[in-house]
Amino acid sequence: MSRKALHIAIGLAVLAATVGSARAQTVTAEVQTFAGQTYRLTDASLEVLYTIVVPKNNDGGPSETAPTTGARTPMLFGSAAAIGRFLDKGPDPLLGRRQSETLTLRKDGVEIRVPLAELSALSLTRERVRSGLPPHVAPEHYRYAATALLHDGSRLEGDYVNLGTTFVRGRMAQGSIDIPWEQIETVRFTR
Numbered sequence: 400m401s402r403k404a405l406h407i408a409i410g411l412a413v414l415a416a417t418v419g420s421a422r423a424q425t426v427t428a429e430v431q432t433f434a435g436q437t438y439r440l441t442d443a444s445l446e447v448l449y450t451i452v453v454p455k456n457n458d459g460g461p462s463e464t465a466p467t468t469g470a471r472t473p474m475l476f477g478s479a480a481a482i483g484r485f486l487d488k489g490p491d492p493l494l495g496r497r498q499s500e501t502l503t504l505r506k507d508g509v510e511i512r513v514p515l516a517e518l519s520a521l522s523l524t525r526e527r528v529r530s531g532l533p534p535h536v537a538p539e540h541y542r543y544a545a546t547a548l549l550h551d552g553s554r555l556e557g558d559y560v561n562l563g564t565t566f567v568r569g570r571m572a573q574g575s576i577d578i579p580w581e582q583i584e585t586v587r588f589t590r
Contacts, residue, residue, distance in 0.1 A: 425441065425442060426444065426588055426589070426590055427439070427443060427588070427589045427590075428440045428443035428567060428569055428587065428588050428589070429586070429589075430578055430586045431584050431585045431586075432578070432583060432584055433583075433584045434582070438571065438576060438578065439571070440567065440568075440570060440576065441569060441570050441571075442569055443568070443569035443588065444499075444567070444569070445498065445499040445502070445565060445566075445568075446496050446497065446566055446567075446568050446577075447496060447497055447498075447564055448494070448495070448496050448564040448565075448566070449494075450492045450493070450495075451493040451495065453490040453491075453492060453493060454489070455490070499515060499565060500514065500515055500516075501514055502515060502518065502521070502547065502560075502562075504545055504555060504557025504559075505557050505558065505559040505560065506556060506557050506559075511557065513547050513549070513555060515588075517549045517550055517551075518547055518548075518550075519550050520547070520548040520585065520586065520588065521545060521547050521548075521583075521585065521586050522546045522585045523543055523544070523560070523580070523583055523584055523585070524543070524545075524546075525542065525543050525544075526542050527539065527540070527541055528540050541581070542559065543559070543562075544557060544558050544559060544560065545560040562580040562581075565579075565580045566578055566579045566580060567580070567583065567586060
């Protein structure tokens with residue numbers, strides 16, 4: 400076999416092994432929501448949304464504090480430059496998302512970090528709590544607890560879990576879907 404043919408054969412073998420391991424790594428999920436809907440997802444992942452606030456570009460000009468006309472009286476209208484700095488909202492925040500690698504459960508004040516690769520199923524329970532926020536801000540407010548079942552059969556319980564902006568992302572025959580964690584009652588992963 401020529402050297403070129405050998406390189407091609409090795410390349411094809413590596414490609415076949417990579418494709419085979421990628422298929423073995425495919426994660427499917429069955430998600431049941433609190434509303435009773437069930438979704439079967441392929442290429443499922445747990446993802447987190449985040450925002451990065453970009454600081455204003457401080458050009459080294461005058462102080463950002465409000466100028467005053469007297470000892471303690473702020474100026475209502477200053478120079479055009481001062482008004483421009485006041486009205487300049489700065490750059491828009493950057494939005495992003497990343498895949499989560501762990502899930503944090505809290506039990507009696509102790510945090511337990513569970514690697515998602517070890518997670519077989521997750522069940523969430525929620526208890527409605529009285530919120531001090533107005534109804535237009537938070538019409539429903541819940542405290543969530545979770546039970547995690549691991550691949551080795553062990554079970555971890557958390558009396559509190561806050562997944563923030565986490566959602567389950569996957570594909571269905573109709574297209575991709577994002578399910579916010581606060582809607583999820585159970586999720587079962589298959590690898």
